[in-house]
Amino acid sequence: MPETARRADRPADRSDRLSGTRYGNRPTMKDVAARAGVGLKTVSRVVNGEPGVTPDTERRVQEAIEALGFRRNDSARVLRKGRTASIGLVLEDLADPFYGPLSRAVEEVARAHGALLINGSSAEDPDREQELALALCARRVDGLVVIPAGDDHRYLEPEIKAGVATVFVDRPAGRIDADVVLSDNFGGARDGVAHLIAHGHRRIGFIGDMPRIHTAAERLRGYRAAMEDAGIPVEDAWMSLGVTDPERVRRAAEAMLSGPEPVTAIFTGNNRVTVTVIRVLAEQERPVALVGFDDIELADLLRPGVTVVAQDAAALGRTAAERLFRQLDGTLITPERIELPTRLVTRGSGELPPAG
Amino acid sequence: MPETARRADRPADRSDRLSGTRYGNRPTMKDVAARAGVGLKTVSRVVNGEPGVTPDTERRVQEAIEALGFRRNDSARVLRKGRTASIGLVLEDLADPFYGPLSRAVEEVARAHGALLINGSSAEDPDREQELALALCARRVDGLVVIPAGDDHRYLEPEIKAGVATVFVDRPAGRIDADVVLSDNFGGARDGVAHLIAHGHRRIGFIGDMPRIHTAAERLRGYRAAMEDAGIPVEDAWMSLGVTDPERVRRAAEAMLSGPEPVTAIFTGNNRVTVTVIRVLAEQERPVALVGFDDIELADLLRPGVTVVAQDAAALGRTAAERLFRQLDGTLITPERIELPTRLVTRGSGELPPAG
DNA sequence: CGTGCGTATGACAACGTTGTCCAGGCTCTA
DNA sequence: TAGAGCCTGGACAACGTTGTCATACGCACG
Numbered sequence: 001m002p003e004t005a006r007r008a009d010r011p012a013d014r015s016d017r018l019s020g021t022r023y024g025n026r027p028t029m030k031d032v033a034a035r036a037g038v039g040l041k042t043v044s045r046v047v048n049g050e051p052g053v054t055p056d057t058e059r060r061v062q063e064a065i066e067a068l069g070f071r072r073n074d075s076a077r078v079l080r081k082g083r084t085a086s087i088g089l090v091l092e093d094l095a096d097p098f099y100g101p102l103s104r105a106v107e108e109v110a111r112a113h114g115a116l117l118i119n120g121s122s123a124e125d126p127d128r129e130q131e132l133a134l135a136l137c138a139r140r141v142d143g144l145v146v147i148p149a150g151d152d153h154r155y156l157e158p159e160i161k162a163g164v165a166t167v168f169v170d171r172p173a174g175r176i177d178a179d180v181v182l183s184d185n186f187g188g189a190r191d192g193v194a195h196l197i198a199h200g201h202r203r204i205g206f207i208g209d210m211p212r213i214h215t216a217a218e219r220l221r222g223y224r225a226a227m228e229d230a231g232i233p234v235e236d237a238w239m240s241l242g243v244t245d246p247e248r249v250r251r252a253a254e255a256m257l258s259g260p261e262p263v264t265a266i267f268t269g270n271n272r273v274t275v276t277v278i279r280v281l282a283e284q285e286r287p288v289a290l291v292g293f294d295d296i297e298l299a300d301l302l303r304p305g306v307t308v309v310a311q312d313a314a315a316l317g318r319t320a321a322e323r324l325f326r327q328l329d330g331t332l333i334t335p336e337r338i339e340l341p342t343r344l345v346t347r348g349s350g351e352l353p354p355a356g
Numbered sequence: 357m358p359e360t361a362r363r364a365d366r367p368a369d370r371s372d373r374l375s376g377t378r379y380g381n382r383p384t385m386k387d388v389a390a391r392a393g394v395g396l397k398t399v400s401r402v403v404n405g406e407p408g409v410t411p412d413t414e415r416r417v418q419e420a421i422e423a424l425g426f427r428r429n430d431s432a433r434v435l436r437k438g439r440t441a442s443i444g445l446v447l448e449d450l451a452d453p454f455y456g457p458l459s460r461a462v463e464e465v466a467r468a469h470g471a472l473l474i475n476g477s478s479a480e481d482p483d484r485e486q487e488l489a490l491a492l493c494a495r496r497v498d499g500l501v502v503i504p505a506g507d508d509h510r511y512l513e514p515e516i517k518a519g520v521a522t523v524f525v526d527r528p529a530g531r532i533d534a535d536v537v538l539s540d541n542f543g544g545a546r547d548g549v550a551h552l553i554a555h556g557h558r559r560i561g562f563i564g565d566m567p568r569i570h571t572a573a574e575r576l577r578g579y580r581a582a583m584e585d586a587g588i589p590v591e592d593a594w595m596s597l598g599v600t601d602p603e604r605v606r607r608a609a610e611a612m613l614s615g616p617e618p619v620t621a622i623f624t625g626n627n628r629v630t631v632t633v634i635r636v637l638a639e640q641e642r643p644v645a646l647v648g649f650d651d652i653e654l655a656d657l658l659r660p661g662v663t664v665v666a667q668d669a670a671a672l673g674r675t676a677a678e679r680l681f682r683q684l685d686g687t688l689i690t691p692e693r694i695e696l697p698t699r700l701v702t703r704g705s706g707e708l709p710p711a712g
Numbered sequence: 713c714g715t716g717c718g719t720a721t722g723a724c725a726a727c728g729t730t731g732t733c734c735a736g737g738c739t740c741t742a
Numbered sequence: 743t744a745g746a747g748c749c750t751g752g753a754c755a756a757c758g759t760t761g762t763c764a765t766a767c768g769c770a771c772g
Contacts (some may be wrong), residue, residue: 078727080759386728724762730755730757740745
């Protein structure tokens, strides 16, 4: 028999299969076993480095593996073993620079635990977040790191009960009890605004996202707290909420800066808003102070440098991932809420005195 | 009650599930079938929306699914069907802002095709790239988008032969024939340098990565070509290759800018280098022109604005992913090399006249 | 020489899903 | 009313791997 039959079984119905959707007929352990003249289980032992195989047998098996280009099918393995050694990451937008380091940190930890990372973006859409998270669960990821877009995560209850480790990052989970890793949004914003007040500002604007987003609400709360601590009543005209697209941020900023009593400083609620406001301020004649939440690249090179309340995105990701694996170890049981501190980075824009 | 079979055919173990935190013991179609009082295959039909199920039966099945919190096990499905509806992305560094949009674009296309994206970073390490790519193949991803770190990809030959669709992005594959999507690194760099020459510069520095990296080599080639076209002999002191960490880039730039005949302009080979050089130039007394490869955020807000040769990262990712799925469709057969054009974005720094 | 023991190997049954195929029960027509 | 067709629904065998258990062998010992 010169023809080394790929699969001795029934070659006929394999090639006749109408749905040509199979992987291009890959060799299996059975094929390797046949070629090496050993049993199926022996191949499995060699592939997994289990003991109890003669060096000579092992060599024959290795040769067969090499010759056939065999690669273990992890789907079958997962089915049999129950664990996938992969974790899922549901994030909001891969292109947002804030999530790059976070995502990378999660991957780093996953890798250290021998796990792969499967991820996808929710694009800030709660339905899509759910769809994605459940798809990952259907893949039987061992755990899930979620940056929530929605505010109701009860849909994950059966999964968590079934043993899927789950950690929420950046924003808390909605209506379920779960591990959460956050930045100290409230404290960070309060400190940032207090910094402006300390430099003599009283009329301070706030531009941020919709308060239904937890981080946005917390930062707004921090703003209010700082103002109240200083005994400054906040006027409605100083606040713009739920505005993130550049054009509307621009209009909001310009509105605050015009009129008889314009603000002398602005606190921005996230990196995208900050960038737009920088553009607006660059066009203003008199200097306006600025403190932004989230660090932005090159902030130190602008004139003036941009003072920010910086989050440690990598630490968020790392902490979350580590908690995830501790859940999987069984080391962790009680859900906790962890808040990581923020850091005020002064670069000039936040230290400008009030003008006008 | 003695511990008998883990999963009795009775729906009795439902209560067990509710009370105890049984690990990884999820309900299966069999459980759903038992609870709904129907056959296994009927559940499968309902779950997959196949026709041939009475509305009444369907309702019963749905109720059982709901009650048990059943979620189809895609590992088993994959094993049976042969396709995983997932693709792998091997990139270099998730935290590099250049890869954010690229990665996002790939995910977008994957999503449009109903596929999940599994990814990981090679951290510029060829061994890690291989390890990662093969791990993804073991997961039986349908296809692979690879941003190469190494320059020998023969290890993927068995996989490609077995039907794993493969596309390389940003850098070409090494020693195998495969689809490649690149930016026009040569042309872009040549145009960028020519732009500086057109503004009167003759002593132009080049700071880039190691020439063993394809993109770096091409950009260097573009630099040389532009100089040669203008009849300017390049001096060794003008070139710094293989330098990317900030400290050494800084020293390289400072070296070029000192001495009796300093360069009057610098062309930088990638975004990380550009950022560092901007910092150095900000400290210089006389203005030095700068054109950088890769766009950087806020480049327009600096004084002067930074002129760059911009790549369309999203287009790279999109094109690659689309080719991947066309390979999977069977629409594509012959490997091709696609080069996407770059775009010179003038913002000021590249239009400075020579000083000194 | 029989017994016991340890070691290498293989047979076989899961894992949870889907494709195939067949069995009833129904409707429709001649 | 019988036969032909349709619609439902279910039994069963894969898919490729790993855990369990049995076998065959070599060897030392009584």
